[in-house]
Structures are given as structure tokens and as C-alpha cells.
Amino acid sequence: MDDNTLYKICLISALIGIFLILVIANKIEIKGSDIGNISEKNLNEKVKVKGYVTFFKETPGLYIMDIKDNTGNITVLAFKDEKINITKNSIIEVEGSLTKYDNELEINADIIRILE
């Protein structure tokens, strides 16, 4: 066996690897959705929404906020791992898991990006 044989095996396995990545990445990528389209059928799934903050509250362990877009509004919870600079009317993008509390849908945020 020489270097070239090994490089050929490498190339084939890399191509198979890239194929697997392309197929799965497309499947698991969290597509952004309108808040109004989120329903109970998305419960426990990862969701991504964008909107402006209509309510913001800081508790000892959590940030609680409501965000709104043209189609509806939803509550977002985020653990207070660090300070975030969000105020009322900030425009943010949230990625997280959809859960239900007191019959209301809410998002447990993994990532919050402040857009404006």
C-alpha cells in the first residue's frame, strides 16, 4: 500500500462524509418560522423566531420576555447565565425548545441574538 492508495480511500470516505453532512444538516437546521405558525404540534421541538420585545422582566434566576411579530406573540424564558442587554422594543432572534406551561406555549431559549 502506498500514499496514493491511502489518499484514494481518504477521498472516498471524505465524499461519503460530506454527503451525510449535507443530507442531515439540511434536515436538522432549525428553519425560522412566524410566531403565529407555532402550535402544539411543535411541542418539544427546536424552533427559531424573530420579533420585537413587548415585555421584559428579570427574576433572580431567569429572564422572562414576550416577543411579537406580524403574526402573533409568545413568551420566551432564558436562564440568567450572564447579563443580556435587552429592553422593551429590542428586536431579537430566539432559538430554543418549545414547551407548555399553564396551558400557554413558551420557548426555553438556547440562543438569543439581539438584532437591533
Add this chain to the structure above:
Amino acid sequence: MIAEIFIAILLGCIVGTFTGLTPGVHINLVSLLILTFSVFLLKFTSPLLIAIFIISMSITHTFTDFIPSCFLGAPESDNVLSALPGHRLLLEGKGYEAVFLTVVGSLLGLILTIISIPLMIPFLKFIFPIVKPYIGHFLIIIAALLIIRERKIWALILFLLSGVFGLAVFSLHMKDPLFPMLSGLFGISMLLLSYKQNTKIPPQIKSEIKIEKSELRKATFSSVVVGSIASFFPGLGPSQAAIIAIELVRKLETKGFLILVGSLNTVNMVVSLVTLYVIDKARNGSIVIMSQILEVLTKDYLILFLGVALVAGSIATVITLKTTDLFAKIMPKVNYRLLCLCIMAFVTLLAFILSGFLGLFVLLIGTSIGMIPQLKNIGKSHLMGCLLLPTILYFIL
């Protein structure tokens, strides 16, 4: 998303090359740093991308880590019978061939393990709980075979001595006990003898490497089977798997041995992902840390990670061969005695940083025990008693 995934893979390959080439800098250390700073990192990236980075780094590390162990620890030719095969080939001017064989093992091990995952999952779910109570007894048989094969009383003494040493080190509850213990037994002891005997590295030759197909088959299949089974059990790592595989596959020649050793680390890394998915337990430090960041490993994630492992393994193959080529050109020109001194100083300093004064003490004792095999001309594998004896006691007590 896809561009970000490939950037994470490339970054993982770069860091994995660094950790593999630097003695003492382990991927667990880098993974732990990532976990510590994960809150900060998650502001810019996602848990999935961090997981991909860790997997890519871990796979690359298992390819590149043989370069320093082969090129930076060669003993004098008088002791060549008891030296590890990689060092033996280095002293024959075949350092490139030694690393090439481990790369063949790593790449084929990676591909074969991924192919055998559909068989592995039912085994893990149903057969693993039945076999688990007998693993300690099985290890006793393996240890007995290891000692009997040498037919020297020193083999038994060395196995028990290193076993008791291992038990003592683990009972100290010190930080990072493995680094000073294994560096003493296998690293400093060999470097010290090389320094004393004024070892010189001959010019390295790069010729076509002939591997018999039967040898290649035996080495890769046994490493995948034994490496996979060993990865299912707590306390059994690639080192213990190597001893089991060598005992089970008799008459494995130097080339086959290097392919087998090269394969085991990579197999362990991939199977850890499978155990995490099936029984929610990872048997590998960096994969444990990755699971803490990712929280949930779904089937889609597992398939994605296997794709990442294939791409990272392919990149790592190219990096390792190119780096080895460079090492093979540079090493004969280097003052090897000075290099030995520098590496010994570096490892001693790392042992102190990682484990304090206790680490230095363990390093000293380990070095003393580690010199016995070369002085008595017996195999260094008996030193693995330091891990095997505590593992046997863990399973049977």
C-alpha cells in the same frame, strides 16, 4: 449552517493536530476549557457546532498522536527487542513507515466501525447486560496469558509491581493521575535510557510499504471487534483493548501490530458516540464533555457526527502523513540528546502543573518501574498492569 459545520471541522482538525503533536496536551484538556467557556462561546455559536468541533478535534488527535510517540522516544539498538515496534522501525530508518501503518489502522478502523454500527447497536442493547458480570474473569485470563507468554518470572513481578503502583496512584485521588503515571512508565523511562545510551536517529527512508492482506485483515478486524467491545465497558480503554487484541490475535507481526494500535484509539472514539446514543453513557473524556454541551444526542445528530468523523479522519490522514514526512526529514539532523532533555523537562513541568508535587512523585516512581523492562529485556506491555489490575479489581470486587 453547512459552511459553519465545515469551518468547525477544519478548526477541530487544526487544534487536534496541535494536541496530537504536543506531548502531554490532551484533547480532554481542550474539551474541558471549551466547557468552562461554553457560556461565552454560545453567544457566537451553537451547541451543535461546538460538538462538531470537539468530534473533529478528537478524531484528528487519534491520527496525529503517534508522531511524537514514535519520533520522540526511541531507545538504543541494544534494547531493541523490548522496544515498542514504532521506535524499532524509527531506529531502522523507517519512522515514516511506522506512522503510515498507524494511519492505515486509524482510517480503516474508522470506516469499518461506521459500517458495523448497525450490528453494534443490538449487541449493546441486549448482549452487553449479559456479558458485563464476566468481564473481570475474562481480564484475569488475558493478564495470565500475557505473563505466561513471556516465560520469565520478571514478567509476573513487573505486572504485579505496576498493578500495585496503579492502585496506589488511583487511591491518592490526585488530579490527572494518568499523565504522570503513564509518562513515567512509558515516556521518561525510555527517554532517560536513550539519553544515557546516546541514541542517534538514522536518516529516514521513504519506500513503498508492503502490507500482507491477511495481516491487514487480522489487525483491522480484531481492532474493530475488540476495540468496540472494550468501549462498551467502563474502565476498559484503548490500552486495555490493545492487550486483549494482542493476546487474542497471536502471530501478529510488527506491521499488523502498528495497524492495530493505530486503529484502537479511533475505534474507541467512534464507539463512544454510539454508546452515548444507545445507553446514554460515553466512555471517552472528550465525548462526555461534548454530551454535556449538546445535552441530547438524536439519531440525526449521530449520523451527522459520523459524517463529521469521516471528513475529519480523511483530513487528518493527509495532515499526519505530510507532518510525518517533515519529521522524518528533520529528526536525523536534530541533536537527539538535547531533544530528550527538553522533552523530559517539558513532561516534568506538565506533571507538576497538572498534578502538583504528588504528580512529580508519581512520575519519579513510574520512571523507575518503567526502566525495568528494558534492563531485564522483557516486553513493556506488562507495565499495563497499572491499568489492568485496578480494572480487574473494579469488575470482580
